[in-house]
Amino acid sequence: MSALDTVDNNDNRAAPIVRLRGLRKSFGNAEILRGIDLDVVTGQHVVIFGPSGSGKSTLLRSLNMLEQPTAGSLQVDGVEYGPGLPDEPSGRRGKVLDLRRTVGMVFQQFNLFPHLTALDNVALPLRSVRGLKGRVAQRKAAEALRRVGLLPRAAHYPQQLSGGQQQRVAIARALAMDPKVMLFDEPTSALDPELVGEVLKTMREVAETGMTMVVVTHELGFAKEIGDLNVFMEDGLVVEKGPRGFFEKCESPRAREFILAVRS
Ligand SMILES: Nc1ncnc2c1ncn2[C@@H]1O[C@H](COP(=O)(O)OP(=O)(O)O)[C@@H](O)[C@H]1O
Numbered sequence: 001m002s003a004l005d006t007v008d009n010n011d012n013r014a015a016p017i018v019r020l021r022g023l024r025k026s027f028g029n030a031e032i033l034r035g036i037d038l039d040v041v042t043g044q045h046v047v048i049f050g051p052s053g054s055g056k057s058t059l060l061r062s063l064n065m066l067e068q069p070t071a072g073s074l075q076v077d078g079v080e081y082g083p084g085l086p087d088e089p090s091g092r093r094g095k096v097l098d099l100r101r102t103v104g105m106v107f108q109q110f111n112l113f114p115h116l117t118a119l120d121n122v123a124l125p126l127r128s129v130r131g132l133k134g135r136v137a138q139r140k141a142a143e144a145l146r147r148v149g150l151l152p153r154a155a156h157y158p159q160q161l162s163g164g165q166q167q168r169v170a171i172a173r174a175l176a177m178d179p180k181v182m183l184f185d186e187p188t189s190a191l192d193p194e195l196v197g198e199v200l201k202t203m204r205e206v207a208e209t210g211m212t213m214v215v216v217t218h219e220l221g222f223a224k225e226i227g228d229l230n231v232f233m234e235d236g237l238v239v240e241k242g243p244r245g246f247f248e249k250c251e252s253p254r255a256r257e258f259i260l261a262v263r264s
């Protein structure tokens with residue numbers, strides 16, 4: 001029995017750390033997420049892929065409440081952050097700050113502060129979100145930079161670092177918060193091709209620690225390597241999802257077409 005079967009059977013021992021039911025998000029009249037169901041089990045590495053505009057970033061941003069879901073249930077670690085479902089009793093409700101402590105995010109454009117050193121970029125949320133004192137935050141930030149191999153660059157400002165190094169600082173910033181889940185939104189898409197490898201290597205190392213990860217990526221080689229669960233999205237919906245081997249075995253014509261187009 002796989003971990004996913006266990007979840008489907010409602011086995012509490014494998015209760016999903018992230019559980020989405022009927023998640024919807026509209027911007028004005030445009031419904032961008034049209035009812036997403038997804039379970040992410042602790043330690044699982046989920047890959048999300050699909051055409052541009054299909055709602056992947058909106059989904060990821062919703063998982064961190066950078067976007068507020070319009071309808072449906074978004075439970076993280078057993079706590080409800082979405083509006084909830086009409087036919088489900090509303091459970092314990094969480095605050096955004098609690099969610100941000102639990103779920104870390106790495107963006108396509110790194111989102112580092114240009115006026116702060118690598119060390120201070122990593123230390124800042126440790127102070128503001130985790131409430132750590134300056135010294136403690138700096139020590140923890142240094143440890144996170146060491147994990148991504150950038151301790152020697154701690155005093156550098158973002159513009160003194162390559163794109164790949166900046167993204168590794170952003171990964172360190174998320175890691176330093178000791179999140180239970182890490183989200184990656186096309187983390188290598190803004191990089192020159194020769195810098196992609198070092199970021200994927202860092203992500204691979206994070207995956208090997210057993211970190212729960214949800215990764216939007218079109219790096220299919222990497223996706224095949226880490227994807228325990230692979231999700232193809234189109235037009236605000238999950239069209240098809242599946243375990244390892246998905247890229248060879250998926251059935252929906254749109255997913256197959258998309259995989260071929262990305263490969264070529
Ligand atoms: N803040 C926003 N306001 C209005 N429309 C948005 C906003 N964010 C995203 N969208 C729209 O939602 C759709 C899906 O976007 P996105 O989630 O970024 O897709 P993907 O990441 O799959 O490319 C796009 O049509 C985009 O224009």
Ligand SMILES: [Mg+2]
Binds near residue numbers: 056057058185
């Ligand atoms: Mg996107």
